[in-house]
Amino acid sequence: MRPEQLTLVLRPRxxxxxxxxxxxxxxxxxxxxxxxxxxVILPPALLIIAVVGYAxxxxxxxxxxxxxxxxxxxxxxxxxxxxxxxxxxxxxxxxWRALPGLIRRSALxxxxxxxxxxxxxxxxxxxxxxxxxxxxxxxxxxxxVANRVGGAGFGLMFCCANFEYVLLFGVIALIENLLPERVSxxxxxxxxxxxxxxxxxxxxxxxxxxxxxxYACMVALIEPFYVAGGFTLxxxxxxxxxxxxxxxxxxxxxxxxxxxxAMLALLVVCGATLLPAPAAEASEPRREAAIRQAPKAIAxxxxxxxxxxxxxxxxxxFRAEPETKTQDAPGWLKRWLEFWRGAGRWxxxxxxxxxxxxxxxxxxxxxxxxxxxxxxxxxxxAPPPPPAEVAGLDIRPESLPNDVAEAAHQLLASGRHREAxxxxxxxxxxxxxxxxxxxxxxxxTEGDCLMRVTxxxxxxxxxxxxxxxxxxxxxxxxxxxxxxxxxxxCAGWREAFGGGQ
Amino acid sequence: xxxxxxxxxxxxLIALRLHCAGPISxxxxxxxxxxxxxxxxxxxxxxxxxxxxxxxxxxxxGVFLIEWFYPVLFEVLAGGATPGKRALGLVVLxxxxxxxxxxxSMTRNLLRVVDFLPFxxxxxxxxxxxxxxxxxxxxxxxDTVVTYRRSATPLPxxxxxxxxxxxxxxxxTAQRAVLAFAERAPRLSPERAEELAEQAPMLTxxxxxxxxxxxxxGLAHYLSGREQ
Numbered sequence: 001m002r003p004e005q006l007t008l009v010l011r012p013r014x015x016x017x018x019x020x021x022x023x024x025x026x027x028x029x030x031x032x033x034x035x036x037x038x039x040v041i042l043p044p045a046l047l048i049i050a051v052v053g054y055a056x057x058x059x060x061x062x063x064x065x066x067x068x069x070x071x072x073x074x075x076x077x078x079x080x081x082x083x084x085x086x087x088x089x090x091x092x093x094x095x096w097r098a099l100p101g102l103i104r105r106s107a108l109x110x111x112x113x114x115x116x117x118x119x120x121x122x123x124x125x126x127x128x129x130x131x132x133x134x135x136x137x138x139x140x141x142x143x144x145v146a147n148r149v150g151g152a153g154f155g156l157m158f159c160c161a162n163f164e165y166v167l168l169f170g171v172i173a174l175i176e177n178l179l180p181e182r183v184s185x186x187x188x189x190x191x192x193x194x195x196x197x198x199x200x201x202x203x204x205x206x207x208x209x210x211x212x213x214x215y216a217c218m219v220a221l222i223e224p225f226y227v228a229g230g231f232t233l234x235x236x237x238x239x240x241x242x243x244x245x246x247x248x249x250x251x252x253x254x255x256x257x258x259x260x261x262a263m264l265a266l267l268v269v270c271g272a273t274l275l276p277a278p279a280a281e282a283s284e285p286r287r288e289a290a291i292r293q294a295p296k297a298i299a300x301x302x303x304x305x306x307x308x309x310x311x312x313x314x315x316x317x318f319r320a321e322p323e324t325k326t327q328d329a330p331g332w333l334k335r336w337l338e339f340w341r342g343a344g345r346w347x348x349x350x351x352x353x354x355x356x357x358x359x360x361x362x363x364x365x366x367x368x369x370x371x372x373x374x375x376x377x378x379x380x381x382a383p384p385p386p387p388a389e390v391a392g393l394d395i396r397p398e399s400l401p402n403d404v405a406e407a408a409h410q411l412l413a414s415g416r417h418r419e420a421x422x423x424x425x426x427x428x429x430x431x432x433x434x435x436x437x438x439x440x441x442x443x444x445t446e447g448d449c450l451m452r453v454t455x456x457x458x459x460x461x462x463x464x465x466x467x468x469x470x471x472x473x474x475x476x477x478x479x480x481x482x483x484x485x486x487x488x489x490c491a492g493w494r495e496a497f498g499g500g501q
Numbered sequence: 502x503x504x505x506x507x508x509x510x511x512x513x514l515i516a517l518r519l520h521c522a523g524p525i526s527x528x529x530x531x532x533x534x535x536x537x538x539x540x541x542x543x544x545x546x547x548x549x550x551x552x553x554x555x556x557x558x559x560x561x562x563g564v565f566l567i568e569w570f571y572p573v574l575f576e577v578l579a580g581g582a583t584p585g586k587r588a589l590g591l592v593v594l595x596x597x598x599x600x601x602x603x604x605x606s607m608t609r610n611l612l613r614v615v616d617f618l619p620f621x622x623x624x625x626x627x628x629x630x631x632x633x634x635x636x637x638x639x640x641x642x643x644d645t646v647v648t649y650r651r652s653a654t655p656l657p658x659x660x661x662x663x664x665x666x667x668x669x670x671x672x673x674t675a676q677r678a679v680l681a682f683a684e685r686a687p688r689l690s691p692e693r694a695e696e697l698a699e700q701a702p703m704l705t706x707x708x709x710x711x712x713x714x715x716x717x718x719g720l721a722h723y724l725s726g727r728e729q
Contacts (some may be wrong), residue, residue, distance in 0.1 A: 009504035011654070012685075016589070020523030027504055083691060147562045152525075159525045161625060161699065170623025177619055225630065242693055243685040249678035250700040256674060257703050286699075321710065339550055350561040 005243040008235065009085045010245040015152025018236035022228035025084060032089040033080055035230075037220045039092040039498065040076040040099070044069060045216035049209055059208030061447060066216050071111040074122060077227040078129055085235075086361045120146045121155040122230025123237075141309060142240070149233045156233075160226040162219045171214065275466045362394055386433035387442040390449065393422070393431040395440075407492040418474050420486060424493050425471040428464055431497045436460075460496040468490070507634050507646060509598050517598045526589050526648055531622075533585030538567060565684040569610070576606040582650075590651060596634075596644045605643040612639030617634040659683035664728060665719030667704065676724055679704065684723030686714060 003010060008021065026033055045066045051063035076095050079102055083090050090098070106129040111121070118124065124142040127133060133141050146153065176186050188207050239245060302308070388396050401407040404427035411420035429449065432438045438456045440449060450468050453461050467489060473479040481489070507519040545563050549556035575583040579590040581600055593601050594611070608625050616625030616637045625637035627643065651661075671679070686694040691711070696711035698705065705716040722728045 007502055008508075009502045013592075014651075015651065016522070016526040017505060017520060019525050020635065021503065023523045023525075023635070024503050024505055024633075027631070027633070072673070149567055155529050156525055159528045162528070163524075166621045166626060170620040173619035173623075241689070243689055243697055246678065246681045246685055247697055247700060249674065249681055250697065253672075253675050253701060253703070256672065290696075308586070335550075339546070346561050348556055348559075350565060353558075354565075426528075494699050 002250060005086050005249055005272045006235075007199055008085055008232075010239050010248060012240070012245070013236050015149045015233060015236065016155070018149070018232045019152055019156050019201055019229040021236075022230070022232035023225055025081065025232060026224050029084040029089060032091070033077070033084065033224050034220070035092050036075055036080045036090075036095050037073070037224050038217075040095065041073050041216055041220040041223070044072070045213070045219075049212050049216075052203070053212055054211045055301045057205060057214055059205060062209070063212045063215055066111070066212060066219065068116065071108060071116065071121065071125075072103070072218065073219070073223055074227050075099070075106055075108065075129060076124055076127055078122075078231060079254045081224075081228050081231050082126070085231075102129065105129070107134075107138070119157040120230070121149065122227045123149060124230075125154045125227070126234040136308060137302065145234055145237050147237075148240075149237060153230065153233055156226060157230045159227075160222050163225075164215070167221060168214050170216045186463045218256050281485055292393065315450075367421075384439075386437075386440060389442060390429055390433070390440045390444055391446060392430060393426045395426060395433055397430055397434055400427050400430055404497075405490045408493070409487075412490070417480045421467075421471045421474045421481065421489070425467055428460070428493065428497065429469055432458065432460065432464070435497075463492045465498040505635075507594070507596075509646075510727060511598070515613040516716055519594065519646060521634040522589075522647045522649055523635045524590050524626060526649075527635070528563045528626075530585040530591055530728040533588050534571070534583050535585075537584055541567060545614050546660070557632060559689070564673060568685075572613075573603070573606045576601055577603055586647070590649055591647050593645055593647050596646055601643075601645055605645050608643035609639035609645050612637075612642055615639070619623070656684040656729075657687050657720045658667060659687060659721055662718030664723070665716045666723055667706075667720060671704075675704065679717055679720050682717050683725075686717070 008025070013021065048062050048065045048069075049059075052065060076099055079095055079098055080090055086345075104379065106125070108251075111125075111128070115121070118419065119236045123146050127138055127142045127145055131138075131141065172185065172189065176184060180187065189211065191204070386395070390393065401423075404423060408420045408424045411417075411423065429440065432453060433440050436456065437457050438452050438458065440452060442454070446468050450465060453464050458464070470481050470489060474481065505521050505523070507521050508516060509519060510516050520666050542564060546560050549560050549563075552559070572583050574595050575586075579587075581594060586592065593606070595601055595605060616622055616628070618624050619685055621638075625639075628637045628641070629635045633643070634640075638648060640646060640698075647697075682697065682701075686697065689697070691714075694714050698717050699709060701713075701717065702708075704720060705713045708716050719728075
């Protein structure tokens with residue numbers, strides 16, 4: 001194997017991450033891998049269903065056989081995957097053509113017999129199939145490869161076995177949900193699966209065969225992930241044991257050095273002397289020699305006592321005792337089971353209560369909105385107290401002199417028109433707010449105030465309009481009112497709002 | 502080049518590598534969480550079942566609250582991981598690598614209802630198997646990813662070695678290669694370590710065998726500041 005040609009990133013990974021890389025590998029080559037998987041799994045499965053399931057009428061045996069032959073499919077899938085990691089994609093036809101050779105070379109018989117129940121099957125498979133080892137050597141090698149990744153490998157097997165059924169029942173549930181009312185496939189499948197009720201045997205057979213076919217399809221969908229996960233676990237172990245990633249880094253370093261040397265050589269114009277060839281080549285003959293001597297060296301190593309030592313192991317074990325009595329389940333356990341059996345009913349009850357609470361909340365919200373719309377709520381509320389200040393003017397009654405008109409008159413007499421009109425205007429606002437209950441807001445402008453007074457239909461509206469105009473003239477245009485206008489406004493104030501307090 | 506890493510960069514242009522977790526480890530974490538929840542229900546139901554219908558009601562409320570808020574509370578308040586995820590070394594992050602907040606966690610857990618359809622997370626499983634970062638629909642909508650807290654187990658420190666320094670400044674690749682070698686070589690067979698070390702003659706002055714290995718160790722100690 002040439003690590004430098006792998007299309008996978010080599011780095012130290014945890015076992016779980018290696019399994020995830022397998023899923024990425026399948027994703028990246030989904031088309032060719034699933035084509036291979038369906039092409040390899042469906043023909044034998046259909047044959048088994050036809051012969052064992054239909055002709056011999058043993059559908060459950062057919063299902064078991066489809067499951068039992070998984071190591072056979074694994075070999076074809078690993079063939080595709082092991083090419084995929086190098087960026088090649090063998091076609092379906094090529095894989096079929098390669099299959100007889102794979103079966104002969106990769107110890108299929110033991111895999112189908114005593115190694116069938118090995119949970120780390122797909123992690124150990126590359127040793128047989130890709131390394132082509134035989135006998136005891138292969139056994140030791142399989143042991144080393146599966147070492148330290150047992151947890152991840154077992155998790156992979158456990159999850160993939162469950163995923164097959166999750167998808168199969170998922171498809172059944174999906175069809176069931178999409179069928180119109182009163183048509184159900186579940187009512188056919190359920191008795192056929194449990195065998196509890198007697199239904200038409202011919203129909204039960206067809207249901208069981210369809211179930212087998214569905215299972216074969218799910219195997220074709222999930223098995224690639226299982227094989228790829230095992231294969232990447234194998235690659236992780238090889239990377240850990242042989243530090244492929246470090247080797248790649250050193251090679252890159254050597255080629256970088258060589259490139260730099262080549263650049264230098266181009267720059268050297270003296271020409272006569274060529275720089276020495278890259279140093280990396282020096283190690284090649286040594287490598288060749290080592291490879292030539294490898295078989296002998298390996299045989300020597302395997303002669304060492306560490307390999308193949310037999311060891312006697314004694315252990316005390318309880319003898320299996322015959323079961324004497326079957327104890328009745330205690331009362332609380334029975335009550336318990338009853339209790340859990342009602343789970344569906346509770347859930348329905350809970351949802352109903354939640355539904356009623358939801359309806360009550362919605363009804364309350366609607367009622368509140370309706371009341372607000374009709375003004376019922378507003379009528380009950382007392383009007384808010386007038387603000388202390390409108391348009392920057394203090395309108396609290398206590399801030400005004402006792403006789404506003406008289407005070408304004410004196411100010412006018414002393415020539416302070418601005419203060420006089422200001423006082424009149426402030427007083428008018430204060431009276432309108434506190435006595436006529438006109439709802440001024442803090443941010444109202446003079447125009448807004450006049451509009452509110454108009455809308456409220458106050459009797460003082462005409463006077464207030466005149467006062468506002470004069471006040472605006474003084475405040476913003478600095479236009480002093482005519483002498484008699486000031487007097488008229490003071491008199492008008494007394495008429496509109498009364499003298500004194 | 503295939504890998505399971507999601508690369509994101511922060512606004513300060515710091516590249517982060519998130520190691521996305523696939524359906525296998527997430528399914529196992531889910532199983533652990535399921536076992537914990539069932540245990541809690543049993544503990545809850547024992548005393549409450551004595552109160553008849555009222556107890557049943559309380560159990561129902563408890564089941565409702567735990568089913569919906571167990572993942573959310575743990576993900577937001579306990580560092581992005583339910584106990585099951587913690588056991589498997591997983592953590593939920595926003596897609597940009599920041600910790601998940603209430604909104605994202607609520608979204609991804611409310612959408613479990615969709616992922617659960619039509620049978621035991623069949624849609625979620627298909628989505629995880631088909632998407633690049635192994636995300637189920639809830640993850641896609643909430644823009645979150647489930648990642649590994651730590652990618653691989655920490656590696657041993659290289660054994661002591663005589664002092665050895667480079668003749669010229671080392672490139673970044675060279676530094677990485679030397680440090681990677683020093684981390685990995687103690688676990689390799691000595692022959693493989695020597696074979697590897699001999700592939701870097703430019704760093705060891707064409708040393709051979711054990712001398713090459715010890716020179717690379719010395720260089721690694723020099724680079725990592727552990728030189729005596």
